[in-house]
Amino acid sequence: MTTSAVSIEKETVISERPHTFLRQTDGEDNGSIRSRFQSMILEMQESVCGALEALDGAGKFKEDAWTRPGGGGGISRVLQDGAVFEKAGVNISVVYGVMPPEAYRAAKASAAGQKSGPVPFFAAGISSILHPKNPFAPTLHFNYRYFETDAPKDTPGAPRQWWFGGGTDLTPAYIFEEDIKHFHSHRSERRGLGGIFFDDLNDYDQEMLLSFATECADSVVPAYIPILEKRKDTPFNESHKAWQQLRRGRYVEFNLVLD
Structure with a gap:
């Protein structure tokens, strides 16, 4: 029997977060992209939540952490009914799983015709997502x-993809030109005013792209808090x-419906 579903283990809620969500084989290499990206998102979660709590002055983030038996996990943080924020969520996840070739080709169009077997990922x-109380x-x-x-399970040694x-995108209910001038519209679509968006980015080496993603993440607080x-x-009424x-x-x- 075949299936096109992505296989991911069920999560288990934990009372204390672990030092790492990486599998032991990954966690031993602190210089790997996996390890460094995990460090980046953990640090960003701390920095963003700290900045939002400081601005709100009343609300505090509630944290839930979870893991999976075969490795991976995540931390969900939610601030609700604060002085500034109606609801704010900042979540990180590290996931190991197996996808069928159909799902792989759908996720990565350039891989059409490649990887005939199940693909570990x-x-x-x-x-x-951050929702302030004030409509402005x-x-x-x-x-x-x-x-x-x-490598796919039936093709050991094949190169990794x-x-x-x-x-980052801003969605105002009321537009102030001075607030939006640094958030550039994407594809001129009228769903929000836009921001920056990228996907399937592997045209340059990993070091350069990790630095790019980190710089983009680091820009969130200084771009949003002043607004x-x-x-x-x-x-408001x-x-x-x-x-x-x-x-x-x-x-x-x-x-x-559209995205």
Whole structure:
């Protein structure tokens, strides 16, 4: 019997986070891209959550951690009903699994015709969505990720495939030109004002692209916090809040239906 589903083990909730979510064979090499990308997303989660808590002044992130028996895991952090944020989530994950060739080819179009057997993979990333209470303060979404495949199970020794992806985008309910000038629209689409987006990025060496992804991630706090500082205390009424809720509904619609 064949299946086209990606195989990932069920997670187990844990009370204390481990030192690493990498398998022992990966964790022994601190210089590997896997290890360094994990370090980057863990550090980014700490830095972003610290900056958001400092700005909010009242809300605190609640943390849940989980692991999987065969390696991998993650940390979910959520701040809810704070002084500035209605809800903010900053999550990291490290995942090991096996994908069928159909899923691999769908994820990596350039691999059409390659890798005939099940493909073991590694993925790590950080993902966040930040919803301020004030309708004049924009929503921010960002995610940065690294994906790598091992040799397919029926072709040992075949070269690994790898790529980076990610992006940061701003979605305001009310537009202030001074706030959005550094967030450039992507493909001129009217779903938000845009930002930066990239995927399947492996055109340069891994060191350069790891540095690029790290620089993009490091820019989130200095790009977003000054906007919040200007807008979080702007007076608003029920009609402003209703418009914000409508725009949030559109955001969900665009992500589920069009993206």
